[in-house]
Amino acid sequence: MEIQHQDLSYEIYKRLKAMILANEFEAGAKLKQEQIASMFGVSRMPLHRAFQMLENEMLIESIPRRGYFVTKINANQLIDAFECREALEGVAARRAAQNITKDQLEYLKSLFEKFIGAQEINVPEYLESDQEFHNMIMKISGNQILNRLELLGNNTIRTFRGGLLRPPRETLPEHLGILAAIEKGDGELAEKLIREHTHKSMETLRERNKK
Amino acid sequence: MEIQHQDLSYEIYKRLKAMILANEFEAGAKLKQEQIASMFGVSRMPLHRAFQMLENEMLIESIPRRGYFVTKINANQLIDAFECREALEGVAARRAAQNITKDQLEYLKSLFEKFIGAQEINVPEYLESDQEFHNMIMKISGNQILNRLELLGNNTIRTFRGGLLRPPRETLPEHLGILAAIEKGDGELAEKLIREHTHKSMETLRERNKK
DNA sequence: ATATTGTATTTTGTATACAATTTAATCTAT
């Protein structure tokens, strides 16, 4: 399993992506090629591919002959992404209910086990399980197209950088419900539940951004 | 409105995309950089961006240090894309029902007017209206993320290169029903109808590929 | 004949080089 992607580009892509998601650049900041190149000790050539990967994921924007700029996170865009994700997670959950293996099911269960009946829930820990849960359902669905839509994931990450949208007390039972439906192999129900779940989170996001 | 995209890359991208969708390359064929470059009378540099755009749209695949290869159209992939599209068109139709303007509505109606009550329907003409209808609903939704998911569009194009999945007698009333729901501003119904509509087409595709 | 190794050729990935365009800095006119 020796994927080396384009030798330098992929490494640069990963590093820049991490930096952008960690808000190490100002929103709208220009990524000067020469500067980034010398930062990584390479020429400008391998940057092009890295930049374009980031552009494809909507993390940066290209203005021809002007340069690449870190995209300003826009509330509407996050909502748009959530709306797409709501629908696509429905697709994913339905198929996951059909395809899931014993091991995968165990793994999903393990993500939330420690929080069940807990007096106090560690939020960052829960947040990670939450995101992993949703990502894994996408993976398990086996839909190859779904798993290429990185930009949805990025926008989700950016949303949750502000913390949970809703408290675990509210979402934990929902997660367990979805899981139960998947375990039963009831794709219809799994789809319905995950859509309601993600929809509620989206509504919370929408409310928050109204003020 | 002077978008010049990266000067040469975009032009090359468009030309190559058209060629690929017109099946002018064999499936799995390698796109040798030097060869393509001299074909367009440019160096290999502007190709990189063009290639990557095509890669993002799943029209070609990159294998590092090996090259770029025209992706073999795989039935499962088309079905996966359709499945995503079903869900996303639902999102689009729901929002379109809220956002649509008088002019946009008129335009959508005009697409199918000539086919209503017609004795004989020109299939290529109908096919074009059909695709335009679905694409416009995506646009009208105003969801910016939706409209970046080019790869779904490409896979749809490839599906319909084989002609209509279902006869106009069947799909025309469905299209008109969706349109009516949008006109009423009934997003719920529009979503339900377009999902059923696209789902039926997907099932047809699935059946066809079983044999 | 087939398989395997070593060599030559091709092709990709990256670096450097240069032209075109954009950004900044300077100068002039009101």
Added chain:
DNA sequence: ATAGATTAAATTGTATACAAAATACAATAT
């Protein structure tokens, strides 16, 4: 001083150049 024009510096896009890797080919051994 401020606005507009003019020039200088910086930055991007593309071409050429070169090194590393992959493919094709030939030679040897089985």
